[in-house]
Amino acid sequence: MKLNERSLAFYATCDSPADNAGFLYKRGERHTAYHRRWFVLKGNMLFYFEERDSREPVGVIVLEGCNVELCESDEEFAFAIRFGGAKSRTYVLAAESQAAMEAWVKSLSRASFDYMRLMVRELEKQLQEMRWGPAAAGGGCRGLPASGRVKPSERLPERLPALPPKENGCAVWSNALGGQRLPGTSGCGGYDGEGSPRPPPLPPRRRPPSSEAGSARAAAAESSSGFCQLHERYGREVVRLQQDWLERQR
Numbered sequence: 001m002k003l004n005e006r007s008l009a010f011y012a013t014c015d016s017p018a019d020n021a022g023f024l025y026k027r028g029e030r031h032t033a034y035h036r037r038w039f040v041l042k043g044n045m046l047f048y049f050e051e052r053d054s055r056e057p058v059g060v061i062v063l064e065g066c067n068v069e070l071c072e073s074d075e076e077f078a079f080a081i082r083f084g085g086a087k088s089r090t091y092v093l094a095a096e097s098q099a100a101m102e103a104w105v106k107s108l109s110r111a112s113f114d115y116m117r118l119m120v121r122e123l124e125k126q127l128q129e130m131r132w133g134p135a136a137a138g139g140g141c142r143g144l145p146a147s148g149r150v151k152p153s154e155r156l157p158e159r160l161p162a163l164p165p166k167e168n169g170c171a172v173w174s175n176a177l178g179g180q181r182l183p184g185t186s187g188c189g190g191y192d193g194e195g196s197p198r199p200p201p202l203p204p205r206r207r208p209p210s211s212e213a214g215s216a217r218a219a220a221a222e223s224s225s226g227f228c229q230l231h232e233r234y235g236r237e238v239v240r241l242q243q244d245w246l247e248r249q250r
Contacts, residue, residue, distance in 0.1 A: 009056045012040060012047040019043070020107040023052075025075055025094040034075060034094060039104075044111045046081075061091060068108045077101040081108065 020041040025034040026048060037048040037058070044064055047057040061081065071080040075094035079101060082090045095101035109115070 008060060012057045013055060016042065020104060022100060023096065027092040029089065041107055041111060044113055063108060063111045064113060068105050079105050
């Protein structure tokens with residue numbers, strides 16, 4: 001299998017955002033010595049450089065069909081990337097701190113395409129449950145939510161029947177099923193000439209009794225007369241104070 005090294009080098013060094021980046025210690029394949037390398041994770045590809053400012057990566061690890069797990073090593077914060085198969089290589093890396101090791105293990109475990117596919121399926125399932133309810137996520141009808149399905153027995157009739165008129169002659173509107181017009185009811189008792197129910201008439205305006213109206217007018221007159229008396233009394237007081245001030249000025 002041939003790889004386009006230029007395309008990989010451009011993708012590794014372009015301005016596209018990286019999922020993780022930092023220094024790690026990588027153990028050699030032939031020699032067990034650890035070398036400090038700059039690692040950049042983009043998607044399911046883990047690039048490593050000799051230095052942070054290097055223009056081209058030294059190598060790349062495709063994170064598909066592998067497991068990321070902790071391992072025993074001379075380095076303190078070591079973990080391994082293991083691939084399935086007898087002749088597959090195991091990459092042993094070590095971080096500089098416990099927090100860095102946990103962050104790398106988490107990001108590398110989530111970098112594979114299989115993990116992203118599972119996440120997309122789970123998110124689609126949650127979205128269907130939010131839209132249509134749990135029944136739709138399990139293979140139900142997508143066109144109508146479970147809560148919005150109407151059973152044949154629950155369908156409303158095209159025309160709701162009206163109850164018979166009350167004693168005061170006003171028609172009563174109700175959603176009760178099965179109500180029919182009683183025989184012998186006249187058209188002016190809640191039905192028009194065609195047999196359709198009329199809406200209830202508007203209630204008459206409530207007029208206050210004559211006693212209440214008279215008391216209200218008396219209260220208004222009393223309040224106005226009281227105001228006039230207060231205005232006249234304080235007006236005389238102001239005039240007196242004004243005359244006293246003018247006399248003192250002389």
